[in-house]
Amino acid sequence: MQKTKFSAVLATFVLCFAFWILLTWSFTLQELIAGAVVSLLVSLFAARFFIHVKAGWLVHPGRFFSCLLFWIFIFPVELIKANLNMAKICFGGCKAINPGIVKVPTAMKSDYGLAAVSNSITLTPGTITMETAEDEEGQNWLYVHWINVEETDPEKAGNAIKGTLEKGLRRVWE
Amino acid sequence: MILQIVCDVLFLISVVFALAGTLGIIKMPDTFSRMQASTCVSTLGVLGVIIGGILYAAIVMHSASTAIKIGVIGLMILVTNPIGSHVLARGAYKSGIRPEKPMETDDLGRDFDE
Numbered sequence: 001m002q003k004t005k006f007s008a009v010l011a012t013f014v015l016c017f018a019f020w021i022l023l024t025w026s027f028t029l030q031e032l033i034a035g036a037v038v039s040l041l042v043s044l045f046a047a048r049f050f051i052h053v054k055a056g057w058l059v060h061p062g063r064f065f066s067c068l069l070f071w072i073f074i075f076p077v078e079l080i081k082a083n084l085n086m087a088k089i090c091f092g093g094c095k096a097i098n099p100g101i102v103k104v105p106t107a108m109k110s111d112y113g114l115a116a117v118s119n120s121i122t123l124t125p126g127t128i129t130m131e132t133a134e135d136e137e138g139q140n141w142l143y144v145h146w147i148n149v150e151e152t153d154p155e156k157a158g159n160a161i162k163g164t165l166e167k168g169l170r171r172v173w174e
Numbered sequence: 175m176i177l178q179i180v181c182d183v184l185f186l187i188s189v190v191f192a193l194a195g196t197l198g199i200i201k202m203p204d205t206f207s208r209m210q211a212s213t214c215v216s217t218l219g220v221l222g223v224i225i226g227g228i229l230y231a232a233i234v235m236h237s238a239s240t241a242i243k244i245g246v247i248g249l250m251i252l253v254t255n256p257i258g259s260h261v262l263a264r265g266a267y268k269s270g271i272r273p274e275k276p277m278e279t280d281d282l283g284r285d286f287d288e
Contacts, residue, residue: 022245023246025238025239025243079217080218083214086194086211086213087214090197090201091194091197093201094202094203094207094211097202099204099206099210099277099278100279100280101277101279101281101282101283102281103281118256119256119260122257123252123255123256124217125210125211125213125214125217126210126213128206128260128263129260130267130282131282131286133285145206145210145263152278
C-alpha cells in the first residue's frame with residue numbers, strides 16, 4: 001500500500017466539499033463546518049484509493065480547456081449522432097444489425113486516459129468496451145462490442161469507433 | 175410560456191429516445207445487442223429530461239438548489255452508467271453467454287479462449 005500524499009488528500013477534500021455544497025446548497029456556518037469535517041475524514045481514508053498519480057494534473061490551462069471543449073462540444077455531438085443511429089435501428093424493427101467484437105488499438109498510455117476512452121466508447125450507444133489488454137510492445141488494445149460491424153481491420157475499425165473521441169481526449173491525457 | 179414549450183420539447187425528445195431503447199430491449203435478438211439498445215435510454219433518454227428539468231427549475235420555479243440537484247443526478251448517471259454496462263457485458267461474456275447467430279467477428283473469443 002502506497003503512502004497517502006498530501007496533494008491527493010487535498011484534491012479529494014476539495015471534491016468532497018464541493019459535492020457537499022452542491023447537495024445542501026445552504027451557506028450557514030454550521031452546515032459548512034459540518035461538511036468540512038466530514039469531507040476531511042472521508043478524504044483522509046479515501047485519497048489513496050482515489051488518486052494514484054499527480055493530483056494537480058488538470059490544473060493546467062491547456063489541459064483544462066481541452067477537457068471542457070471535449071465534454072461540452074465534441075462528445076455531445078458524437079453522442080447525438082450515435083443515438084439517432086440507434087433509434088433508427090430500433091424503430092426499423094432491429095433487423096439492420098450485424099453484431100461482433102472487434103479489437104482496436106488505442107494511443108492512450110495512462111490508466112486515466114484508458115478509462116476515459118473506454119468509458120466514452122461505452123457511453124455512446126452502439127459500442128460497449130468489453131476488455132482492455134496490453135501486448136508485448138506496450139500497445140494498449142480495446143475489445144469493443146459493436147452493433148453494426150462495418151470494418152474488421154483494427155486500424156479502420158478504431159477510426160470509425162473512436163476517431164474523434166480519442167483526438168479530443170489525447171489533448172488532455174497525453 | 176416559450177420556456178414551457180422548450181422544456182416540453184426536450185421532454186418529448188427524451189421520451190422518443192426512451193421508447194426507441196425500450197423497443198430495442200424487447201426486440202433485439204441477443205444479450206449484447208439488447209444492452210446496446212438500453213444505452214439509448216440512459217444517455218439521451220435521461221439527458222433531455224435533466225436539461226429540461228434544470229431549465230424549468232431555474233427559470234420557472236426560481237429554485238437554484240433544485241436545479242443543481244437535478245444537475246448532480248444527471249452527472250452521476252453519466253459517470254456511473256458506462257461502468258455498469260461494461261461490467262454487465264463482460265460478466266455475461268465470461269460466463270459463457272454467446273449469441274445464437276454467430277457474431278460477425280469475435281476477436282475476444284479468438285484471443286482469450288483456447
